[in-house]
Amino acid sequence: MKENRIHNFNAGPAALPLPVLEEIRDSFLDLNNCGMSVTEISHRSKWFDDIINDAVVRTKRLLKLDDRFHVLFIQGGASMQFAMIPMNFLPDEKTADYINTGTWSTKAVKEVEIQGKKVNIAASSEDKSFSYIPKEFQFTKDAAYVHITSNNTIKGTEWASFPDTDGVPIISDMSSDFMSRPIDMDKFGMIYAGAQKNIGPAGVCMAIIREDMLEMVPDTLPSMLKYTTYSSKNSMYNTPPCFSIYVIQLVTKWLEETIGGLDKMEQLNKAKGDLLYGFIDSSDFYNATAERDSRSLMNVTFRLPDEDLEKKFIEEAVENGLGGLKGHRSVGGCRASTYNATGIESIEALVGFMKDFEQKNG
Numbered sequence: 001m002k003e004n005r006i007h008n009f010n011a012g013p014a015a016l017p018l019p020v021l022e023e024i025r026d027s028f029l030d031l032n033n034c035g036m037s038v039t040e041i042s043h044r045s046k047w048f049d050d051i052i053n054d055a056v057v058r059t060k061r062l063l064k065l066d067d068r069f070h071v072l073f074i075q076g077g078a079s080m081q082f083a084m085i086p087m088n089f090l091p092d093e094k095t096a097d098y099i100n101t102g103t104w105s106t107k108a109v110k111e112v113e114i115q116g117k118k119v120n121i122a123a124s125s126e127d128k129s130f131s132y133i134p135k136e137f138q139f140t141k142d143a144a145y146v147h148i149t150s151n152n153t154i155k156g157t158e159w160a161s162f163p164d165t166d167g168v169p170i171i172s173d174m175s176s177d178f179m180s181r182p183i184d185m186d187k188f189g190m191i192y193a194g195a196q197k198n199i200g201p202a203g204v205c206m207a208i209i210r211e212d213m214l215e216m217v218p219d220t221l222p223s224m225l226k227y228t229t230y231s232s233k234n235s236m237y238n239t240p241p242c243f244s245i246y247v248i249q250l251v252t253k254w255l256e257e258t259i260g261g262l263d264k265m266e267q268l269n270k271a272k273g274d275l276l277y278g279f280i281d282s283s284d285f286y287n288a289t290a291e292r293d294s295r296s297l298m299n300v301t302f303r304l305p306d307e308d309l310e311k312k313f314i315e316e317a318v319e320n321g322l323g324g325l326k327g328h329r330s331v332g333g334c335r336a337s338t339y340n341a342t343g344i345e346s347i348e349a350l351v352g353f354m355k356d357f358e359q360k361n362g
C-alpha cells in the first residue's frame with residue numbers, strides 16, 4: 001500500500017499524515033471495540049464525546065489557548081465564515097477593517113458588502129498582483145475587528161508577524177497555515193481554518209473564538225449562523241461532521257505525540273522551506289513569485305521560463321510520482337503545497353526532479 005503513494009503537493013484537500021490514514025483504516029470497521037465504524041455511531045454517544053473532547057483539548061494544548069478561548073467545529077468551510085464573521089461581530093454602526101492579500105481576502109470582503117455593512121480596506125497588495133504582505137495600514141479608529149488572511153494559498157505569501165492594531169481584535173483566516181507554527185493568541189479575537197488544507201478532510205471548519213467576542217453576537221441571527229449556538233452546545237446543536245472531527249482528533253494527536261508540538265512542526269516546515277526556496281533561488285530556470293520577505297512556508301509558488309515548459313514540468317512530475325504541482329487555475333504557473341503532512345523526503349524528491357528537469361530543458 002505504502003509503495004504506490006505519491007509525493008502529494010496538493011493545495012486542498014491535501015496530504016494527511018500516513019500514520020493517521022493507517023489508524024483510520026485499522027479502526028474503520030470497529031472503533032475502540034464498539035462494534036461500529038465512526039461513521040455509524042451516534043454523535044450523542046460516549047464514543048463520539050470522547051473524540052470531540054479530545055480534539056478540543058489537544059487543540060488547546062497545541063495552540064496554548066487559555067480558558068477564554070472556545071474551540072468550535074462548523075460546517076460550510078472557511079467560505080461560510082466569510083459571511084458569519086460580519087453577521088456576528090459587525091454591528092451596523094461600526095466599520096470592519098480588512099487587509100486584502102488575495103483571492104480569499106477579496107471573497108471575505110465581498111460577504112461584508114453583500115450584507116450592506118461598512119468595510120474599510122486598511123491595506124492591499126493588489127498593486128503588485130498580491131505578491132507581498134503589506135507593511136503599512138490605514139486602520140479605522142474603533143473598528144469592530146481587523147480581518148487578515150495569514151497565509152495566501154494561491155499567491156504563496158504568508159504573514160511572518162502580525163500587525164499592531166492597538167487592541168482591536170484581529171480575526172485571521174488561517175485555513176492554509178493553521179497549526180503549522182506556534183501563534184501568539186494575544187492579538188486575536190478569532191482564528192479559523194477550513195480543515196482540508198492542514199488538519200483533516202473537507203467538511204468542517206475550525207473556529208477558535210475569544211469569550212468576549214461572543215458578547216457581540218446578535219440574538220436575531222438564525223441559530224445555525226450564530227457562534228453562541230456552537231459555543232453553548234460543544235458544536236453539537238445539530239449533527240456535526242463526525243468523521244471529519246474524528247480525523248482532526250487523530251491529526252492533533254499526531255502533532256502532539258509524533259511531531260512533538262507546534263515549535264517542532266515549525267522547525268520541520270522551515271527546513272522544508274529552506275531546501276525548496278534555497279534550490280529555486282540557486283537556479284536561473286525557476287523563479288519564485290512571492291517577494292522574499294513574504295514567502296509562504298505552506299504554498300511555494302514558482303514559474304518556469306514559459307508556459308509550455310510549465311505544462312511539461314507538471315506532466316513529467318506526475319509520471320515521476322510527484323502530484324499536485326499545478327498552480328491555481330486563476331494564476332497559472334506551479335505551486336508546491338508543503339503542508340505539515342508533506343515530509344522533507346517529498347521536498348528532497350521534488351528538488352531532485354527539478355534539477356533533473358532543468359538539466360534536460362534549461
Ligand SMILES: *Cc1c(COP(=O)(O)O)cnc(C)c1O
Binds near residue numbers: 078079151152153195
Ligand atoms: C481554501 C481556502 C479557503 C476556502 O475554504 P473552503 O473550506 O473551501 O470554503 C479560504 N481561505 C483560504 C486561505 C483557503 O486556503
